[in-house]
Amino acid sequence: ADGMMNAEQADFLRCAIRERQNILIAGGTSTGKTTLVNALLAEIAATGDRVLVLEDTVELQCAARDHVPLRTRAGVVSMTELVRSSMRLRPDRVIVGEVRGGEALDLVKVWGTGHPGGIATIHAGSAQGALLRLEQLILEVAVNPPRALIAEAVNVVIYIAGRGRRRRIEEIASVVGFDSAGYRLEEALETPLPEPPLAPCAAALPSANDSGEL
Numbered sequence: 428a429d430g431m432m433n434a435e436q437a438d439f440l441r442c443a444i445r446e447r448q449n450i451l452i453a454g455g456t457s458t459g460k461t462t463l464v465n466a467l468l469a470e471i472a473a474t475g476d477r478v479l480v481l482e483d484t485v486e487l488q489c490a491a492r493d494h495v496p497l498r499t500r501a502g503v504v505s506m507t508e509l510v511r512s513s514m515r516l517r518p519d520r521v522i523v524g525e526v527r528g529g530e531a532l533d534l535v536k537v538w539g540t541g542h543p544g545g546i547a548t549i550h551a552g553s554a555q556g557a558l559l560r561l562e563q564l565i566l567e568v569a570v571n572p573p574r575a576l577i578a579e580a581v582n583v584v585i586y587i588a589g590r591g592r593r594r595r596i597e598e599i600a601s602v603v604g605f606d607s608a609g610y611r612l613e614e615a616l617e618t619p620l621p622e623p624p625l626a627p628c629a630a631a632l633p634s635a636n637d638s639g640e641l
Contacts, residue, residue: 430592430594430595431459431462431463431587431594431595431596432595432596435616436596436599436616439599439615439616440467440470440585440599441470443582443583443615444467444470444471444474444544445470445474447520447543447544448543448544448582448583449538449543449544449545449546449580449581449582449583450467450545450546450547450582450583450584450585451546451547451548451549451557451558451561451581451583451584451585452464452546452547452548452549452584452585452587453548453549453550453551453552453553453554453556453557453560453584453585453586453587454548454550454551454586454587454588454594455550455552455590456550457590457591458587458588458589458590458594459587459594460525460548460587461486461487461524461548463585463587463596464487464522464524464546464548465487465488467546468480468487468488468489468490468491468522468546469490471489471491471520471544472489472490472491472492472494474491474519475491475492475493476491476493476519476520476544477491477493477494477495477516477517477518477519477520478491478493478494478495478518478519478520478522479495479497479513479516479518479520479521479522480494480495480496480497480522480524481497481498481499481506481509481510481513481521481522481523481524482496482497482498482499482523482524482525483498483499483506483524483525484498484524485498486524487522487524489522495516495518497509497512497513505528505530506523506526506527506528506530507528507529507530507533507568509530510523510530510533510534510537511533513537514537514542518542519542519544520542520543520544520545520546521534521537521538521542521545522545522546522547523545523546523547523548524547524548525547525548525549525550526547526548526549526561526564527549527550527564528564528567529564529565529567529568530564531561531564531565532564532565532568532569532572532573534547535561535565535573535576535577535580535581536576536580538580538581539576539579539580543582549561549564551586552586553586553598554584554585554586554598554599554600554612555600555609555610555612556586557584557586558577558578558581558584558602558610561577561581562574562577565577574605574610575605577605577610578602578603578604578605578610578611581602582601582602583599583600583601583602583615584598584599584600584602584612585598585599585600586598586599586600599614599615599616600612600613600614600615601613601614601615
């Protein structure tokens with residue numbers, strides 16, 4: 428995540444992991460979504476949680492001791508089926524490499540019903556756009572998207588802009604609810620998480636001043 432975020436953003440995300448926030452990472456192609464997920468997975472590895480990682484192709488690296496990788500197989504096992512079956516494996520956290528279809532509904536249900544601390548990526552052009560894209564994907568399998576559940580299940584939305592050396596985290600938004608005007612988002616760095624564990628957050632994720640690649 429070299430150069431992608433500043434120290435304040437990195438510290439916030441580390442705290443979000445410790446506080447078991449569900450994190451949706453948005454951006455375009457080659458913006459570094461997978462790189463950021465891998466950085467967050469490195470933080471999760473220190474928690475001792477049971478982590479399920481669901482992917483179409485092997486891209487994510489999870490060093491957690493209790494780590495269960497699950498892969499889709501074309502024509503055999505879909506991402507929707509993986510998300511649904513994940514509940515039988517007693518996960519503490521459910522990670523989805525990329526949400527691109529009707530599995531969005533099942534993931535929101537999983538995140539919103541006692542399995543906090545998950546991470547997923549989605550193609551979108553803003554934090555607000557990420558939630559609207561989630562709705563669109565849910566509409567593939569449902570008549571009405573459960574907007575209140577989406578607002579409850581997704582706690583933090585990160586939007587990454589740019590490519591290569593120019594990629595950077597442009598938005599970190601906290602989802603604070605849903606009303607007649609739509610999803611209510613607030614700038615996350617100005618909306619502290621409830622009782623964050625400040626001491627453990629001293630060692631932050633890689634900042635813009637760090638060298639090396641994740």
